[in-house]
Amino acid sequence: MDGISTKPSVNGLARGLVDGFAADAVELRARVYEGPLGCRLVDAGATVRGGIEAGRRLAEICMGGLGQVAIVPSVTTPRWPTAIRVGAADPVIACLGSQYAGWSLSDGDWFALGSGPARAIYAKEHIYEDIGYSDRADTAALVLETAAPPPEAVVRTVAESTGVAPTALTFLYAPTQSLAGSTQVVARVLEVALHKVHALGFPMGRVVDGVGVAPLAPPSPDFVTAMGRTNDAIIYGGFVHLFVEGPDDEARDLAHKLPSSGSRDYGSPFAQVFSRFGGDFYAIDSMLFSPAAVVVSSLESGMSHRAGAIAEGLLDASFG
Template identity: 40%
Template sequence: MAISVNQYAKLIVDRMIEDAQLLQINVNKTSNGAHIIDAGVDARGSIIAGELATEVCLGGLGTAKVITSQYGDVLLPSIMVSTNYPPLSTLGSQFAGWRITNKEGKFYGMGSGPARALSLKPKKMYQEIDYQDKSDVAVLFLEADKLPKDEIVEVVAEGCNVAPSNVYLVVAPTSSMVGSIQISGRVVETGIHKISEVGLDPKKIVYANGSAPIAPIHPDSTKAMGRTNDQIITAGHVNLFVDYDNDDELGEIVKKTPSGGSKSYGKPFYQTFKEANFDFYNIDPGIFAPASVLVNNLKTGKSHVAGKIDIPLLKKTNGL
């Protein structure tokens, strides 16, 4: 039986709806029947809601746990993510690849999660991993500062070819507990995306796990965006287990993966973003990567390591 990331994610969403009060989230229904799970816009949200939202983004094919980790001489909250389906759970689901807005441009949200595998956003990525989901239910995480209404539900429903009443949207802004957790929870996805961009076929990745600190919450969404990106860029670490024939070739690919090789590296991301006139297209895309990577070749037993955790820059961006 084919794996459906939307059906697996729906199991987690059902739990979130049932335990909404305990998770400190709100569940609303639009007039066209969609479920809107507010995990940080009007609701406070919670740490456990952040773990579950991260697992929703992974299409139910990974685990996420908030722990405490040591970075230099400080202890920080961090998130550990693991998956036995690396390309599918990350590129096929978690990758933030669907920009969603309405006709007036008054709503903007970045969509990630399993509904992308129905809408094929972006199509090239799904061709690379050879996957398209089949489901009558669409589950999407929206990073947005306000809750979507019927019009946005229609956009998602149409893109996924499902009924509006079968759309489930989990929503949280960057400047919220759930928002901060789920962005750090993208550490493995960021590593897999970057290493595939520099030459590794993602289908060669058999297992993956990783961790990153969780950014202190900042009420300014733009500054929060800078901080949350920095957790992965300065201190994210990813372990990949791959089947690969050529160790020399693999080693060269791994060297190109960490964020430290980017020309934009070396300052808090908010500063880089500001200098680029707040335009992502003016920033070297190579910066969007974990700080360090370890790749174990299952065929040869050899491991390749690149990058390092940048404690001074992490402390600077977190105001420590």
């Protein structure tokens, strides 16, 4: 692809973050150990306590070193006053080229979606053609939302698919039910917005910058409840501000189509929606996966367009 060499290497940028996480494992209440084929495994919340700071740093690794993730006070959800703020130096590459959980990996009963910079070396998802990006590196990291480490067959698949030696691979993992897992999932608020922008057919090259905020979802020991809360934090509590190029009317149209309230399945806590569809994630309207409220600012006209609203009552129903 033209121009790829001029774009940042998400694996190169993330390497220091990954090594720093491993070095700080004791303070982060994480565990680092050798896995199959000599890969490095980092447990951030499965058999260890982990925590919010571990999740915040996992999120920055997911964004390939291009993202800034901070724990901040929430001004939109006073009953849930702790929020996660996400920004990125290059939001399209950070969020869609790295953070998006798009690499499906499985072996027997083990399954997880891989997110993070190693995806960009594999780059077999169609979205990489659309954003014009891929990466090359001799080390790579993959973040997995799971309670179990990847088995040998999965490590081998990732190594062969990326051309990175197993001993140069790091897998970081934490279940959704953990504090770290919940934090890193909610930190996808900007990524979720950009994924919907892509689904709506808006040219990704015209997305210049963006910031997202969502309330920190309290975890639950029950997987469906925990998964529902992380989704609700974005669907009913997330706010995203995008800065785009192009005609003002197209920025206005994007703003009106972007919020989650435009989905047929909007209006119930996500765990209830999930149960209504018999646990079939893919039967749920994909337009539901979007922030509750947005502002889209046109750099061409200088005008900003607002749509959607925070639904704090639905957050209360979800968060407990």
